[in-house]
Amino acid sequence: MPEEFTPRIAYFSMEIAVDPHCPTYAGGLGILAGDMLRGAADLGVPIVGVTLLPRKGYFRQRLDAQGQQTELPDDCQAEKFLEPVGADCTLRFDSATVRLRAWRHVMQGLAGHRVPIYFLDTDLPENPDWCRALSDFLYGGDEHYRLCQEVVLGIGGVYLLRALGHHNIRRFHMNEGHSALLTLALLEERIGKPNHTAVTEEDIEAVRQNCIFTTHTPIPAGYDQFSTDLAHQVLGPERTALLEATQCCLGGMLNMTYLGLRFSRYINGVAMHHGEISRGLFPNYPIHAITNGVHAVTWTAPAFQELFDRHIPEWRQDNLYLRYAVGIDLEAIEDAHARAKQILLEEVAKATGVQLESQALTLGFARRAAVYKRADLLFADLEKLRAIRRRAGPLQLIYGGKAHPRDEEGKAVIRKVFQAAAALRDTIPVVYVENYDMRWARLFTSGVDLWLNTPHRPYEASGTSGMKAALNGVPSLSVRDGWWIEGHFEGVTGWAIGYDQDPEDHAVEIASLYDKLERVILPMFYARPKAYAEVMRSCIALNGSFFNTQRMISQYIRDAYIPGMVRGAAPALVRDAGPAS
Numbered sequence: 001m002p003e004e005f006t007p008r009i010a011y012f013s014m015e016i017a018v019d020p021h022c023p024t025y026a027g028g029l030g031i032l033a034g035d036m037l038r039g040a041a042d043l044g045v046p047i048v049g050v051t052l053l054p055r056k057g058y059f060r061q062r063l064d065a066q067g068q069q070t071e072l073p074d075d076c077q078a079e080k081f082l083e084p085v086g087a088d089c090t091l092r093f094d095s096a097t098v099r100l101r102a103w104r105h106v107m108q109g110l111a112g113h114r115v116p117i118y119f120l121d122t123d124l125p126e127n128p129d130w131c132r133a134l135s136d137f138l139y140g141g142d143e144h145y146r147l148c149q150e151v152v153l154g155i156g157g158v159y160l161l162r163a164l165g166h167h168n169i170r171r172f173h174m175n176e177g178h179s180a181l182l183t184l185a186l187l188e189e190r191i192g193k194p195n196h197t198a199v200t201e202e203d204i205e206a207v208r209q210n211c212i213f214t215t216h217t218p219i220p221a222g223y224d225q226f227s228t229d230l231a232h233q234v235l236g237p238e239r240t241a242l243l244e245a246t247q248c249c250l251g252g253m254l255n256m257t258y259l260g261l262r263f264s265r266y267i268n269g270v271a272m273h274h275g276e277i278s279r280g281l282f283p284n285y286p287i288h289a290i291t292n293g294v295h296a297v298t299w300t301a302p303a304f305q306e307l308f309d310r311h312i313p314e315w316r317q318d319n320l321y322l323r324y325a326v327g328i329d330l331e332a333i334e335d336a337h338a339r340a341k342q343i344l345l346e347e348v349a350k351a352t353g354v355q356l357e358s359q360a361l362t363l364g365f366a367r368r369a370a371v372y373k374r375a376d377l378l379f380a381d382l383e384k385l386r387a388i389r390r391r392a393g394p395l396q397l398i399y400g401g402k403a404h405p406r407d408e409e410g411k412a413v414i415r416k417v418f419q420a421a422a423a424l425r426d427t428i429p430v431v432y433v434e435n436y437d438m439r440w441a442r443l444f445t446s447g448v449d450l451w452l453n454t455p456h457r458p459y460e461a462s463g464t465s466g467m468k469a470a471l472n473g474v475p476s477l478s479v480r481d482g483w484w485i486e487g488h489f490e491g492v493t494g495w496a497i498g499y500d501q502d503p504e505d506h507a508v509e510i511a512s513l514y515d516k517l518e519r520v521i522l523p524m525f526y527a528r529p530k531a532y533a534e535v536m537r538s539c540i541a542l543n544g545s546f547f548n549t550q551r552m553i554s555q556y557i558r559d560a561y562i563p564g565m566v567r568g569a570a571p572a573l574v575r576d577a578g579p580a581s
């Protein structure tokens with residue numbers, strides 16, 4: 001591939017979703033990373049992506065009749081979706097010398113700009129078996145496995161960029177703490193010797209100037225951390241001493257969040273509220289906020305793509321134009337939605353054997369089956385739910401989502417949804433679709449009538465599936481957390497569960513959830529369909545036009561990448577036609 005620009009920014013992420021058929025991601029973090037790079041390709045940003053190759057994917061989910069999850073390997077078919085690159089490097093960790101190679105995927109932007117993404121691979125015959133296995137699973141294995149993967153991603157990623165000839169990179173963006181060891185590699189480049197421990201504040205400052213850290217975790221329990229004993233074993237005594245000297249090991253733990261914070265000039269949370277929470281958690285750091293977005297073209301269903309192409313053809317190049325969706329007539333919105341809904345119901349029927357009703361209010365809920373997402377909140381009172389069905393009209397529910405293989409509580413939540421589905425069988429159809437992935441996410445977020453989101457506040461740093469729904473005119477019924485605090489206009493873009501002033505209170509949230517469904521949403525859906533279509537249209541105009549990657553990347557460029565980039569700042573980021581670096 002001829003490089004048509006000199007990359008200036010490297011974006012590191014443990015997972016990056018590049019293709020719906022290639023399982024190189026587990027959930028929202030990887031989807032966001034893929035959308036970020038897709039958007040960057042559209043905008044002509046000189047950026048490269050760096051991630052790990054998970055040959056066996058995250059996992060393929062199987063659910064039995066009781067909702068018991070089992071996990072199967074999910075071949076990512078590197079040979080089919082990625083191309084090998086002719087560069088490699090070696091690095092030492094855990095007393096082994098490990099050879100690393102890479103595979104490339106190229107994201108092509110709307111105007112033809114190409115953004116390469118490198119997938120790091122340790123599965124080479126000369127490496128020891130335990131080391132080859134590091135390229136098997138995303139988020140698999142134990143702590144040792146995980147730390148070794150992070151060494152490969154952070155340190156190996158920097159080595160590989162250098163081996164590929166990328167010497168002009170001026171910004172290293174860490175998408176969450178998993179890649180924070182890249183700062184160690186940069187520090188070692190700076191001080192010249194890998195085993196040098198006498199690091200100065202100037203050295204740290206020089207690395208800081210080039211690093212950007214995005215945190216996605218609103219609670220300390222979510223931090224990625226490892227015991228210093230394990231760090232000692234894997235990284236060796238010199239590197240561990242270096243990390244200790246830079247105060248990234250606290251209380252016997254090497255904390256990747258602290259490492260990212262300590263070595264970054266620009267730090268941000270992923271929604272305004274998450275920025276505030278992060279400032280409370282890390283009062284010693286200047287923490288900004290850039291609210292997430294989704295790649296509009298990727299997440300807009302064909303029916304709505306056609307509709308937008310007809311009415312606002314500029315929307316692909318400039319997502320701000322989605323604002324002019326206010327001028328589209330309601331019948332056209334209803335019509336496009338009916339087509340997206342029909343496709344979803346057909347796919348659900350194929351996958352589950354259940355034919356849902358095309359006229360019934362259809363709620364969607366799908367995301368990782370982590371306990372804090374509370375997939376079972378809607379089922380708190382089945383009698384009440386049956387009464388709502390009797391009094392206000394039919395409703396049906398479509399669920400999806402995987403629990404991490406070691407998350408027993410998450411798996412229990414899936415079983416609870418299955419139990420509720422069985423109990424409600426005669427009144428409210430509930431289906432659970434196996435193996436929720438990017439393909440299903442596109443069908444779900446465009447084909448349901450209402451997107452349900454019930455996280456435990458304040459655990460949802462941002463959330464992005466509701467943004468995908470908004471692009472397709474699907475309103476949210478959501479707890480006021482993450483992006484929804486910004487996207488919510490009551491009765492205009494959807495509805496809130498609970499009240500902002502309240503402390504976290506299950507009972508209040510459940511009462512409010514049932515109340516909104518029964519008194520507001522179902523009556524509007526059945527008795528005032530034009531009013532419902534108006535809400536759908538406002539979702540596109542108000543939220544589709546804003547919660548997209550074009551707006552998000554513009555903010556990263558302006559606030560995080562450009563400041564102080566080089567003398568003369570801005571021109572460095574403008575795509576240049578220089579020779580391959």
Ligand SMILES: *Cc1c(COP(=O)(O)O)cnc(C)c1O
Binds near residue numbers: 027029367438442468
């Ligand atoms: C968008 C997406 C997510 C993230 O959804 P949240 O609402 O942010 O949790 C997870 N998984 C897949 C497959 C997605 O497409």
